[in-house]
Amino acid sequence: MTQYGLVAVRRASWRPSLALIGAKVLDLRKRSVLMAITVAFTVGVPVIFYGIREITHLADPAHYGPAGATSAFATVVTLMAEFGFILAVLLGATAGADDLTDGMFRQLVITGRSRVALFLARIPAGLSVLLPLAAAGFTVTALVTGFLNSPPAPGEVVPSAGALAAALTEAGLWFELYLVVGFTVGLGLAVLMGQRTVPVVLLIVWEIILTPALADHVIPHLVNVQRLIVGVAMDQLKPAPLAAASVGPGGGRFLIPPMPTWAMAVVIAGWIIGWLAIGAWRMLTRDA
Amino acid sequence: MGADKRVVVADDGFMLFALTGILGFLAPVLILIALGGIGYGIAKLKAKLGIAKLKARRRALRGQSSEPSGELPQLRDTTAREAADHAAGAVGSARPSSTATPRGPGRDGWAIETHGLTKWFGARVAVDDVELLVPRGSAFGYLGPNGAGKTTLIRVLLGLTRADGGTMSVLGLPVPAERGRALARVGAIVDAPGFHAHLTGRENLKILACARGGEAHGHIGPALERSRLTQRADDKVSTYSMGMRQRLGLAACLLGDPQLLILDEPMNGLDPAGMREMRDMIRCLVEEGRTVMLSSHLLDEVERTCDQVAIVDGGSVIRQGPIDELIGQAGAAVEVQCSDPPAAARSLGQLSVAAGIALTEHGLTVTLTPGQPQEKADEITRRLVEAGISVHGIRVVRASLEDWFLSVTSRLEEEQ
Numbered sequence: 001m002t003q004y005g006l007v008a009v010r011r012a013s014w015r016p017s018l019a020l021i022g023a024k025v026l027d028l029r030k031r032s033v034l035m036a037i038t039v040a041f042t043v044g045v046p047v048i049f050y051g052i053r054e055i056t057h058l059a060d061p062a063h064y065g066p067a068g069a070t071s072a073f074a075t076v077v078t079l080m081a082e083f084g085f086i087l088a089v090l091l092g093a094t095a096g097a098d099d100l101t102d103g104m105f106r107q108l109v110i111t112g113r114s115r116v117a118l119f120l121a122r123i124p125a126g127l128s129v130l131l132p133l134a135a136a137g138f139t140v141t142a143l144v145t146g147f148l149n150s151p152p153a154p155g156e157v158v159p160s161a162g163a164l165a166a167a168l169t170e171a172g173l174w175f176e177l178y179l180v181v182g183f184t185v186g187l188g189l190a191v192l193m194g195q196r197t198v199p200v201v202l203l204i205v206w207e208i209i210l211t212p213a214l215a216d217h218v219i220p221h222l223v224n225v226q227r228l229i230v231g232v233a234m235d236q237l238k239p240a241p242l243a244a245a246s247v248g249p250g251g252g253r254f255l256i257p258p259m260p261t262w263a264m265a266v267v268i269a270g271w272i273i274g275w276l277a278i279g280a281w282r283m284l285t286r287d288a
Numbered sequence: 289m290g291a292d293k294r295v296v297v298a299d300d301g302f303m304l305f306a307l308t309g310i311l312g313f314l315a316p317v318l319i320l321i322a323l324g325g326i327g328y329g330i331a332k333l334k335a336k337l338g339i340a341k342l343k344a345r346r347r348a349l350r351g352q353s354s355e356p357s358g359e360l361p362q363l364r365d366t367t368a369r370e371a372a373d374h375a376a377g378a379v380g381s382a383r384p385s386s387t388a389t390p391r392g393p394g395r396d397g398w399a400i401e402t403h404g405l406t407k408w409f410g411a412r413v414a415v416d417d418v419e420l421l422v423p424r425g426s427a428f429g430y431l432g433p434n435g436a437g438k439t440t441l442i443r444v445l446l447g448l449t450r451a452d453g454g455t456m457s458v459l460g461l462p463v464p465a466e467r468g469r470a471l472a473r474v475g476a477i478v479d480a481p482g483f484h485a486h487l488t489g490r491e492n493l494k495i496l497a498c499a500r501g502g503e504a505h506g507h508i509g510p511a512l513e514r515s516r517l518t519q520r521a522d523d524k525v526s527t528y529s530m531g532m533r534q535r536l537g538l539a540a541c542l543l544g545d546p547q548l549l550i551l552d553e554p555m556n557g558l559d560p561a562g563m564r565e566m567r568d569m570i571r572c573l574v575e576e577g578r579t580v581m582l583s584s585h586l587l588d589e590v591e592r593t594c595d596q597v598a599i600v601d602g603g604s605v606i607r608q609g610p611i612d613e614l615i616g617q618a619g620a621a622v623e624v625q626c627s628d629p630p631a632a633a634r635s636l637g638q639l640s641v642a643a644g645i646a647l648t649e650h651g652l653t654v655t656l657t658p659g660q661p662q663e664k665a666d667e668i669t670r671r672l673v674e675a676g677i678s679v680h681g682i683r684v685v686r687a688s689l690e691d692w693f694l695s696v697t698s699r700l701e702e703e704q
Contacts, residue, residue: 023498030487103482104495107540110446110478111499112471118499278320288448 014114016121024095024125034094038129041087042080042137049076050144068148073171074242076141081175082208084134085182089203092186095126096279097196106288119191119283123276126183134179135172142168170239178234181271182207185230188275192282207231215254226256233259233267397460399424399548399579400445405454407437407444407603414440416603417454422581422596424547427574429594429611430583431693437603438583439479442552446476459548472500475541476550480557481533485526489517489536492525496540504543514569515539530557538569549573551582555589567593591689599696607696611689620661620686622668625651627678635675641667651680661686 029035053067065072099105099118108118145168159167182203189199211231219226226232235254259267400422407415414437422428432438443449445458447467456463461470483492490508497504512521515535520528528536534557541549554570555563570580570593584590590597591611598608607614626632629652633645636654641664644655656664661684672679 017498017501019498019501023495026491027484027487027495030484030491032486098484102484103480104484104492106448106478107481107483107496108499109448110471110474110476111496111544112468112474113499113501114468288443 014116014120016117016124020113020117020121021125021128024121025128027098028091028095028125028129031094034091035129038087038091038133041083042130042133043140044137045080045083046076046137046140046144049079050140050148054148066148066150068144068146069150070145070241073141073145077138077171077175077242080134080137080141081178084137084175084179085207086204088130088179088182089186089207090200091126091130092183092188093190093196093199093203095122095183096187096190097194097199100191100194100286101196105286109288115283116280119280122187123184126187127180130179130183131176134176138172138175142172167239167241171242174234174237174239174242177237177268181230181234181268184272185275188277188279191279194282194286212254215256218255218257223256227259227263228267228270230268230271232256233264237261237264237268397424398422398457399426399428400456400458400581402441402445402456403454405441405444405456406452407440407449408452409440413603415444415451418600418603418605420598420605420608422579424579425574425577426579426596427570427594428579428581429590429597430581430600431585431587431590431597432583432600433585436600438600439552440603441600442476442478442550442583445550446471446474446478448478472502472544473547474550475544475546475548476552477534477537477541477554478550478552480530481537481540483525483533483536486524488522488524489528489532489539490521492536493540493543497543500544503545507543507545511539511542514542516565531559531562534558534562534566538566546578548579548581551580553584554582555584555586563589587688587690587693597689599693601696615687615689615692616658620656620684622654622656622661622665623648623651623681623683623685624654624668624672624679625681626672627680631675632672632677635671635677636668639668639671653685 050067050072053064053072056064057066099108105118109115146164186199186203189203190196193199211229215226215229215232215235232254236256236258398421400420402418402420405415405418405420406413416437418441420441430438430441440449444451445456445463447464450464458470459473463470483489484495487495490512493508493511494505497508509518512518515538517532517535517539520532525533525536534554538551538554541551551570554566558566567589570582573580574595582590582594594611596608596610597614598605600606624632629647633647633652636642636645636652641657642654643657646653646655654668665682665684669679669682
C-alpha cells in the first residue's frame with residue numbers, strides 16, 4: 001500500500017487520533033474567559049469557601065469551628081457539584097458547538113477526517129480540561145477536611161484513615177461522575193442544536209428548576225418515569241456523607257423511593273450514551 | 289454510608305421498573321427517529337416528484353430547441369454583445385448539454401467528473417442534472433449568477449451536503465464512497481473561510497493539520513509564507529482583515545499538498561492588489577501541475593485566470609469548455625470609419641465573412657462569422673479599398689467572456 005493509501009485509511013477511521021484530541025484541547029484551553037470560569041468554579045469555590053471559614057474561625061474561634069469540619073465538607077462538595085454541573089454543561093456545549101459557530105466545522109470536514117472521529121475527539125478533549133481541575137478543587141476540599149478538621153469530641157469514634165480515604169474517594173468519584181454527565185449532555189445537546197447558548201440555558205433550567213420540581217414529590221403511577229431523571233439517579237447515588245449536607249424530609253434526597261444501584265447505573269449510562277449517540281448522529285448528518 | 293446501604297423498595301418490581309425504564313428512556317429517541325424518518329421520506333418523495341416534473345420540462349424544452357430557428361443576421365445596429373449573442377444562438381439550443389469540448393482528462397482521468405448530479409432543497413432544485421468534467425492541471429472557472437447553484441455543487445463535491453442523485457468522482461475516486469481518500473489531496477475554500485477568532489492563524493492551521501494528519505504539520509510554515517501571512521501568523525484571527533482571512537483560507541488549502549484546489553469565490557473581500565495576488569497564485573499553482581477549480585461571478589477575473597469554464601444557471605451547466613474556444617464561437621465585429629458608409633455596406637454585403645452589417649453614426653459595424661477575426665478585417669479593408677472607398681479607421685471588437693456569458697444566460701431567460 002502506498003503512503004497515500006496509508007494516510008487515507010487512517011483518515012477514514014472513526015477513531016480520533018491523539019493529535020486531533022490535542023487540537024481540541026488547544027481550542028478549549030485558549031478560550032481565556034472559559035478557562036477563567038473553569039478555574040473559578042472548580043478550584044475557586046472551595047478555596048473561597050474554606051478561606052472565609054478559616055478567617056472567621058481565626059477571628060472568633062469560640063463561635064466558628066475550624067474550616068475543615070465534616071459538615072462543611074458535605075456543603076462544599078454539594079456547592080462544587082452545582083457549580084461544576086453548570087461549568088460542565090458550558091464546557092460540553094462549547095466543545096460541541098464552537099466549530100459550528102466559528103465556521104471551522106466545514107474546514108474540518110473538508111480535510112476528509114471522519115465526522116465521527118471529529119465528534120469523539122471532543123469528549124476526551126473536554127474532559128481532560130474539566131476533570132483535572134475538578135480533581136484539584138476536590139483535593140483542596142479533601143486536604144482541608146483532613147488537616148483542618150475539629151478535634152474529636154470526648155467519646156467520639158474517630159474513623160480510621162482507610163475509612164476516611166474511602167469516603168473521600170467515593171465522594172470524589174461521585175462528584176466527577178456528576179460533571180461527566182453534565183459535560184456529555186451539554187455536548188450532545190449543543191451538537192444537536194448547533195449552538196451553545198440555548199443548550200446551556202436549557203440545561204441550567206433543567207438542573208436548577210425542573211429537576212427539583214419534578215423529583216420533589218412522588219407523582220402517582222409515574223414514579224418510574226421520575227426515576228429516569230438523571231438528577232434523581234445522581235441524587236440517589238450520592239454518598240451518604242454528602243446527602244447530609246442538605247436538610248429536608250428526604251434526609252437531603254429527593255422523595256422518590258430509592259432504586260437499586262444497577263438501575264441508577266442504567267439511567268446514568270443511558271443519559272450519557274444516549275446524548276452522545278444523538279450528538280454523533282447529528283454530526284454525521286449535519287450539512288456543513 | 290454509600291448507596292449499598294440503602295434499602296431497596298421492591299414493591300414496584302424490578303421487571304416492571306426495567307421495562308418501563310428502558311422504554312421510557314428510549315421512547316423520545318424512537319419518536320425522534322420516527323419523525324426524522326417520516327420527514328426524510330416526505331422530502332425524498334417531493335424530490336422525486338420534482339425531478340419528474342423537471343425531466344418533463346426538460347424534454348419539452350429539448351423538443352422546442354431541436355427545431356431550426358431559421359433566423360439569419362439582419363442588417364441592424366450590431367454591437368459586440370449581439371455578435372456574441374448571434375454566435376451563441378448559432379451554437380444552438382435552448383437548454384443544451386455542454387457544447388464545447390473540454391480538453392482531455394489526461395493520464396490520470398478527470399480531476400472532477402459528475403454525471404447527472406442533482407441536489408434538491410425542498411421543492412427547489414439547486415443542482416440540476418449536472419454533467420461536469422474538470423481536466424487535471426488546469427484552472428477551471430465555474431461561472432454563474434448569484435443563486436445559480438455554484439456553492440451547492442461545491443458543497444456536494446466536498447461531502448458537506450448529500451446529493452439527491454447522480455454520480456461523481458474527485459481525483460478519480462468515487463465520492464462519497466471514497467470521500468476520505470479523495471479529500472486527502474483536496475484543499476478547498478467554501479464561502480468565506482471560518483476560523484476560531486480567539487486563536488492565532490498558526491494555531492488554526494495547526495488544528496487543521498491535526499485533522500489532516502500525515503505531513504500537514506510540516507506544511508504550515510511554507511503555506512503561511514506562500515500566503516504572505518508569516519508576519520501575522522502569531523496574531524489572533526480576530527485582528528485579521530477579510531483579505532487576510534481569505535489568505536489564511538488559502539494557506540489552509542495548501543496544508544495537504546493538494547492536487548486539486550476548489551475555491552469558492554476566492555476574490556471576495558480582496559482589494560485590487562489582493563485580487564491580482566490571488567490570480568498570480570492560482571496561475572502559479574496550476575503551473576505546478578495542480579488543478580484549481582474556482583467559482584465566481586467576476587467574469588473578468590475568471591477570464592484572466594482560467595483556461596476552461598463551465599457556465600451554470602438555474603443549477604444546470606449550460607456550457608463548458610476552453611475559454612478561447614467558447615469566446616471564439618461568439619465571434620467578433622469590425623468597426624469601420626470610412627468616407628461613404630452606405631456604399632461600403634453595399635460593397636461588403638457580398639462578402640462571406642460578414643454575418644451582418646449595421647450603419648452607425650460615423651461608419652458601419654460588420655459582424656463577422658466565427659473564426660480568425662484579424663484575417664477577416666484585412667479582407668474587409670481590401671474590399672473597401674478596391675471599391676474606391678477611403679478607410680479612415682478599422683478596429684476589431686472581440687467578444688469578452690462577459691459578453692458571451694450575458695448573451696447565453698439572457699437567451700435562456702427569454703426562452704424560459
